[in-house]
Amino acid sequence: MRILHTSDWHLGQHFMGKSRQAEHQALIDWLLSQIDAHAVDAVLIAGDVFDTGSPPSYARELYSHLVVKLHHAGVALLLLGGNHDSVATLGENRALLAVLDTTVVAAVGNPADHLVVLPQRDGQAGCIVCAVPFIRPRDVLQSQAGQSAQDKQQSLQAAIQAYYQGVHQAGLARQATLQQALGRSVPLIATGHLTTVGASSNESVREIYVGSLDAFPTAAFPPVDYIALGHIHKPQKVGGLEHIRYCGSPIPLGFDEAKQQKEVLLVDLDATGLAGITPLPVPRFQALISVSGNLATLPNAIAAAAAEGTAEQPAWLEVTVAEDDYLQDLPERINTMTQGLPVEVLRVRRQRTSAAAALASAANETLDELSPHDVFARRLAAEALAPELQQALEQRYRAIVQSITEGAA
Template sequence: MRLLHTSDWHLGQHFMGKSRQAEHQALIGWLLDQVEEHAVDAVLIAGDIFDTGTPPSYARELYNQLVGQLYKAGVPLLVLGGNHDSPATLGESRELLAHLGTTVIASTHEDVTTQVIVLPQRTGEPGCIVCAIPFVRPRDVLHSQAGQSAEEKQLSLQTAIQEHYAAVHAAALAKMLSLANSLPGKLPIVATGHLTTVGASASESVREIYVGALEAFPTTAFPPADYIALGHIHRPQRVGGLEHIRYCGSPLALSFDEARQQKEVLLVDLDADGLKAVTALPVPCFQGLVAVSGNLDSLRGAIAAAAAEGSRERPTWLEVTVAEDDYLADLPARIEALTEGWPVEVLRIRRQRGNTAARLDAAASETLDELSPHDVFARRLQQEELSDEMQAALNERYRAVVAGLQGEEA
C-alpha cells in the first residue's frame, strides 16, 4: 500500500495582498503527475485544505478540481478537517464527494466507527485502515468544569484527546478482525492528527490552536499505529526522531520564514508487517519568496540575487529588513529605487531596530508570574543551537521532571 501524505494547503490564502491561486493550480498539476509516476494508491490530506472557514470561490474550485482529477485517476482521497477549516464548509459536500472516491472527516464524531476508514489499493483490495482523526475541538470531547486551574484544563484536554485516539484505534482493531477472514494478512493501521506535538518546530504562519489549554500533545499518547500522519506544523519533520510519526509540512511556503525550507510531500509504503519506507518528494518552488536583510549598500547585492529567482511574468516576492539605515524616514522610497528594473516585488519592509525594540519592550514588560515553567525552558532552549531531535529529547525530559515535581507537591 502506498499513501501520499500531505497537509496544510491553505487554499485561498491571501498573502500580503497576493493571491496564491496560480501556485496552487501548479501544485495540483504537479501532485497529479507524482500520483501517476509513483503509482500512489491513495492520497491523505491531514487538515487545513482551506485557509479560512469561508474560502473564496476559486479555492473551492481548486479543491473540486483535485477531487475530480484523482477520481479520474482511480485514486481515493481522504480529507481531514484542520483548525483553519470550517466543519460546516467541509461537510456540506461530504456526501456528494463520497460518490467521487473522496472521504471527508471534517470533525470528530460521537460514533467513532465512522472515523475508521479502509483505504483501498489501486487493485481494489483493502490496503490499510485509517484512524481518521481531524483537528479535535475541545468542545467536541471535553466538558469544562468550574474551578479548574490552567494546568488542570490542559491535562483534561490532553486526556480527552488521548481517549478519543484510543477509542478510534480500538474500533480500527475491531474492523481489522472483521476483515481477517477475507484477507491473506493483517492490514496496517495509520493514524492521523492535526495538532502540535511535543518537540515539533513551527513557523510564524502556524497559529496556536489550544491557547492556554494544551501546549503540545506527547508522542506517547498516540495509539500504537504503524504510521501517524500529522498536519498543522508547516515544516516537514520527524517527531522526536521517530520514523513513523511525521509532519509532511505545507507544500507551499506560507510565510517568509518558511521561504528557505524545502517543501515536500511524503510517500508512505506499508504492508502486512507495518511501515516499510517513507520517501520525501521535494515540491518545486512555484513562486519566488525571499527574505533579505542588511544596510542599503549590502541590500543591492541581496536584491540582485533574489531577482535571479523571478521573471517579468512572475517576479520574486520580497521581505526587506533594513539594518543600520533603518532610521531613515524615506526608507520605502529608497527600497523602491534599489529594486527598480529588477523582477522583484516588495511585499513588506521591516526596520530592524524597531523590531528589536518591540521585542525588548515586550520581554521587559513580562514577569515570571506571566510565564509557565515550560515557557521559561523553551526560551532558554531558543538560545542554543540544537538539533530537532535534541530539543525534543530535552523537552520530553523537562516535562517529565516538572510533572514529577508537581506530583510530589500534590
C-alpha cells in the same frame, strides 16, 4: 499499498495582498503527474485544506478539480479537517464527494465513524485509517470552574488521549474483522492535526493552544503502523520516530518558510506494516525570498534575489533593514533599489539594533510588521507585573484569540 501524505494546503490564502491561486494550480498539476509516475493508491491530506472558513470561489474550484482528477485516475482521497477549516464548509459535500472516491472527516464524532478503509487502485483494501481531524476542546471536554491552567492542560491532554484510544480500539476491531474476511494482514494507521512535543514550528503556523495545551505527548498516540500529521509546516520526524511524521506544507506559507525544501511523503505499507517512507521534493512555483542588510549592502542582495524572478513572475521579497532602520523613508528607498528589477517587495521590516533606535522609530512602525501576539506582548511589557501573572495573561490571551478564530470558522 502506497499513500501520498500531504497537509496544510491553505487553498485561498491571501498573502500580503497576493493570491496563491497560480501556485496551487501548479501544485495540483505537479501532484497529479507524480501520482501517476509513482503509482500512488491513495492521497491523504491531514488538515487545513482551506486557509479560512469561507474560502473564495477559486479555492473551491481548485479543490473540486483535485477531487475529480484523482477520481478519474482511480486514486482514493481522504481529507481531514484542520484548525483553519470550517466544519460546515468542509463537510457540506461529503455525500457527493463519496461518490467520487473521496472521504471527508471534518470534525470529531463517534469513534467508529472515524474509520476509513483506503483501497488500492485494484479496489482491494489497502489499509485502515483512524482518521482523526483537528480536535477542538469543546469536542472532548467540558470546562470546570476553579481549574488552574495546569489542571486544564492535563484534563485536555487526557481527553484527547482517551479519544485516540477509543478510535484505536474501534480500528483494531475493524482490522480483525477485515483480516478474517480477506485472509491476510491489513495495516492500521492514524492521523492528527495538532502540535506534538518536540515538533519544530515557525511563525506561519497559527498557534492552536487549545485551553492551555501547548503540545500533545508523542507517547500518548496509539500504537499503529504510521501516523500522518498536519498543522506544522516544516517536514519532520516526531521525536526521532520514523513512523510519526509531519509532511509539512507543500508551498511556503510565509517568508520564514522560504528556505525550506517542501515535500510530500510517499508511504509504503505491506502485510508487515510500514515498509518505507520516501520524501518527494516539491518544486518552487513562486520565488519567495527574504533579504536583509543595511542600505549599503541591500542593493546587491536585492539584485541577487532578482535572478530568481522573471518579468512575467517577479520574485516576492521581504526586506529587513538593519542599522539604518530608524530612517522614516525606508519604503521609498527600497522602492528605488528595486526599480527595473523582476521583484515585488511585499514587506519592509526594521531590525531593531538598539534601544535608542527602537524608541526613535517606534512611531513609524506599522501593524503589517507586527502579529497580534506581538502587539499584546509589547503592551504587557509596559506593565510592572509578576512573571507568574504575565504568563497567566499570555495564556488567557491565546485562549481568547483561539476562541475568536474558531467562532469565525
